[in-house]
Amino acid sequence: MLVSVNxxxxxxxxxxxxxxxxxxxxxxxxxxxxxxxNPMHLDPDAAAESGHPDIIAPTTFPVVVQEKALAQLLAEPDAGIDFSRVVHGNQRFSYSRAIVAGDELTATLTVSSVKTLGAHAMVTADTVIVDANGDHVVTAISTLVVRGDE
Known part of the structure; x- marks a missing residue:
C-alpha cells in the first residue's frame, strides 16, 4: 500500500x-x-516577580491547545491520514509572548506542506494560537510522518 495522504x-x-x-x-x-x-511554572508569586500576571506555561505547553486542531485535520474526510500509521516527526514553536494561566486560546491550523518520500508522506501543519483579543501568542509547527508500506 502506498501512502494515500491527499x-x-x-x-x-x-x-x-x-x-x-x-x-x-x-x-x-x-x-x-x-x-x-522553573518556579514561574508553579508559583504565582515567582511569576509576578518576573512581571507575569500568573504562572506561565512551559514552552511545549501549546501542544495541549494544538491537539484539538490536529484532531480536526485527522478527521478531515478527504485527508487520507491513517492515524495508526502516524509518527510525530518534528515540533517547533514561535512565540510572541508566554502562555499565562487564565489565557483563553484559540487555534487555527493551516497545512503548510504535504510531501511524499517513497512510500511515506510528511504533513507539516502550522497552528496559529491567539488569545481572546485575537493577538498572536504562539505558532506551533508540527510535522507528521505517515508511514506507508515499502
Missing part, C-alpha cells in the same frame, strides 16, 4: 477550535509531567 491538503486552513481556557492547575500538571522546575 496532496490537496496543502494550503488548507481549518476552522478555529473552540477556546481553551488555560487553568493554573493544568499548567502545574504539565510542568510536573515534563520536569519543568
Amino acid at each position: 496532496p490537496e491538503l496543502q494550503g488548507r486552513t481549518l476552522p478555529p477550535t473552540e477556546p481553551y481556557l488555560v487553568g493554573r492547575e493544568k499548567v502545574r500538571e504539565f510542568a510536573r509531567a515534563v520536569f519543568a522546575t
Whole structure:
C-alpha cells in the first residue's frame, strides 16, 4: 500500500477550535509531567516577580491547545491520514509572548506542506494560537510522518 495522504491538503486552513481556557492547575500538571522546575511554572508569586500576571506555561505547553486542531485535520474526510500509521516527526514553536494561566486560546491550523518520500508522506501543519483579543501568542509547527508500506 502506498501512502494515500491527499496532496490537496496543502494550503488548507481549518476552522478555529473552540477556546481553551488555560487553568493554573493544568499548567502545574504539565510542568510536573515534563520536569519543568522553573518556579514561574508553579508559583504565582515567582511569576509576578518576573512581571507575569500568573504562572506561565512551559514552552511545549501549546501542544495541549494544538491537539484539538490536529484532531480536526485527522478527521478531515478527504485527508487520507491513517492515524495508526502516524509518527510525530518534528515540533517547533514561535512565540510572541508566554502562555499565562487564565489565557483563553484559540487555534487555527493551516497545512503548510504535504510531501511524499517513497512510500511515506510528511504533513507539516502550522497552528496559529491567539488569545481572546485575537493577538498572536504562539505558532506551533508540527510535522507528521505517515508511514506507508515499502
